[in-house]
Amino acid sequence: MAITSAILSQLVGAPLVGILIGRWLDQQFSTSPLFLVLTLLLGLGAGTYGTVHLIRELTGDE
Numbered sequence: 001m002a003i004t005s006a007i008l009s010q011l012v013g014a015p016l017v018g019i020l021i022g023r024w025l026d027q028q029f030s031t032s033p034l035f036l037v038l039t040l041l042l043g044l045g046a047g048t049y050g051t052v053h054l055i056r057e058l059t060g061d062e
Helices: 003-027 034-059
Strands: none
Touching: 003 034
């Protein structure tokens, strides 16, 4: 259950934080979808990387 929760939080949490930061930056600089898209992609990449790193750590695979 803890492993599933950790994976879910990384796959959902990182893109969600990216969306929130991107929307805030777009409001600050008046660049409608630019930062939203960039930070969403960055969050997706970070979530995927974190999940792969966690799974490799748990399985002992280098």
